[in-house]
Amino acid sequence: MTFIGRDDDLRQLEDCYRAKKAQLVFVYGRRRVGKTETLTQFSKGKETLFFAAQNATKEEQLAAFSRLMFEAGAPGKDYLQQYPSWESALTELTRLPEPSDGGRRLIIFDEFPYLAKSDPSLPSMLQNLWDHTLRRANLMIVICGSSMSFIEKELLSEKSPLYGRATGILKMNPLPYWDAVKFFPDYRAEDKALAYAILGGIPRYLEEFDPDDSLASNITRHVLRRIAPLYSEVEFLMHEELRETAKYNSVIRAIALGGTSLNEIATHAMIPNATVAAYLTNLVELGIVEREFPVTAKPKERVKGARGLYQLSDNFFRFWYSFVFPYRSELERGDAHGVYTRHVAPVLHDFAGKPFEGMCREWLWRESVAGQLPLYAKQIGRWWDRTSEIDVMAVDDSGNRVIAGECKFRTSPMDLSMLDVLRDRAARVGIEQRSYMLFSLGGFTRSLSDVANADGSGIRLVSIDELFDAG
Structure with missing residues (x-):
């Protein structure tokens, strides 16, 4: 599929790549927002070492990275089966062959939080190497991750060893609607707006719909059928990111039904206010919920938060909790067409x-x-x-x-x-x-x-x- 959007993100990454000094760039954003695809697009035409970390042990991660380094021509291949430590592996980044085009070597660590989870000393180690050797090398290192709270609290905050070392920080947001609807070039404007209302600006979701199929068929086939990836997507993400998913389901469902204040949400969810407040904080960090204030609110009002209202910022979560979650019994019996006809189609414009x-x-x-x-x-x-x-x-x-x-x-x-x-x-x-x-x-x-x-x-x-x- 043709790569869509991200022009400004790619332009800013390219500016970093063309800078005279070594670069340490952090790229992060919620899952499915398109970080890996954007970095893959950015790396085209560049000599790149792209390491996709897995949720694995330190030894497994190090073995995989060693293989990648040796394939890229690192000198260690002549006398090692694998690097004994991350320090030795990262030190050898400076000994990789210079790019044949005279450009800069690009190193991408995708899902870096998995690496730090398997070896908590890694951020400190990287900070030490950056200060003493890497920042003088002909390198651009990109640290990428989906765990937004980890990136912000463990890598970018004042308490982090890497604080102040970043030469660029790119938080990737969902695509704006005008880019999102490019996934459906032949839809009429009304259906483009409806598709965006359902899927939002998350590329992974937009890719699921068939641009040559009708909107009604896409909803039925790619959201409401049990076999469809989008049918189980929300539950997968919830289990991946959160504990107590049943209670989070109640909170999100309450917002989807129109609850906007803390009291309304707590009443709908039948959970104490203080507990709901903690859940909402986590959902805001994940980019699923946002706190909204009147546009004329003063900074003091926003800090106190008395007038703030909670909304689902993710269109697909809102659609899923409105039309999949409450009708699971029918959908599990295979009545996708019936659910669409009775429950979705009559109110779709109101939902949008x-x-x-x-x-x-x-x-x-x-x-x-x-x-x-x-x-x-x-x-x-x-x-x-x-x-x-x-x-x-x-x-x-x-x-x-x-x-x-x-x-x-x-x-x-x-x-x-x-x-x-x-x-x-x-x-x-x-x-x-x-x-x-x-x-x-x-x-x-x-x-x-x-x-x-x-x-x-x-x-x-x-x-x-x-x-x-x-x-």
């Missing part, structure tokens, strides 16, 4: 409403960076108070100008009444300089278009097709 709002916010960021908005956004997000909510809002540096937006993933066109509602809600924000954006799947009525097209209206209408233009 929240992901569609996320798409609109991503689009606003892209437009702001390109200078295509009436302001340069400092913050983009949602806004709410006790009585009303605005789907998307952009605020400039001064905090005196905003763009307020309403998003509707419905097949009927948006009319003037929606603009009136948005204006009323925006007036509650307390910022005088306001402009408006309306995002709609079903387009806009003639009367609304006429008002928006009037000179100086401060209103912009954004269709579903425009969201995918120049993506």
Whole structure:
């Protein structure tokens, strides 16, 4: 399959590779986000030693790395069967043959946390070697891992031996929607948005759908059937990353059903608040859940967290807990088509409403960076108070100008009444300089278009097709 997206990530890695000094770069992100594929793409045309660590013993890891080093021409092959220690193996990186193209030798340690788990002294050893020899060598070393908490706490924090040694830190995020939908080039815009609402920006999930098959068939065949990898994907990841998966299931299910505050989630899950708070912290670290604040919230408010709401940041987790988890009995009996027909199809557009709002916010960021908005956004997000909510809002540096937006993933066109509602809600924000954006799947009525097209209206209408233009 053609490699899709990651242009900026690849560009930044390439900048590190072209730098004059030796490089120690950390690349990390949640499982399935595409780290290995991106590093494989980056390594093309470069003399690379790519070591994919396994969950194995120190001796097994060292034996595998030794074989790789000897194949790359390390001098130790002439007198060793394998390196006696990681220190001797890593020291020999400086004795590898110089690349024939005159470039830099690229060393990639994929899933480095497995190595550190089998030998906890490895970070200290690497730090010592980096300080004394490796940082003066013609090398670019990439440390890659999926355990985000391990990378951040054990390798990058102030307490880590490697603290301050990184020459680059790249946290890989899911693909933006405009790259994610390139997996389905022939889908119409509506189905592209629905596919993204289901799968999110995780390449591994996007690859499972057949771009030549219909959306309904893809959902039925690749999510709802027991044999499908996506059917068991969430359970696999939960068991891989967490203990007490039954309780985590209850917490995530509560959020999928609409619980957003700590109290609501604890009530739905029937778990004490303090316990739920600890579970939510772990889920945030894994990139499954996010804590959201009103876009105008001050830093002090965000620290106190009184107004923060919890949301599932992973689209596929939200879909799985909405349509797979509750209907497991039917699905286990092979009734994938029935579950799709009765439970998924009737509410799929409603389900896609929240992901569609996320798409609109991503689009606003892209437009702001390109200078295509009436302001340069400092913050983009949602806004709410006790009585009303605005789907998307952009605020400039001064905090005196905003763009307020309403998003509707419905097949009927948006009319003037929606603009009136948005204006009323925006007036509650307390910022005088306001402009408006309306995002709609079903387009806009003639009367609304006429008002928006009037000179100086401060209103912009954004269709579903425009969201995918120049993506």
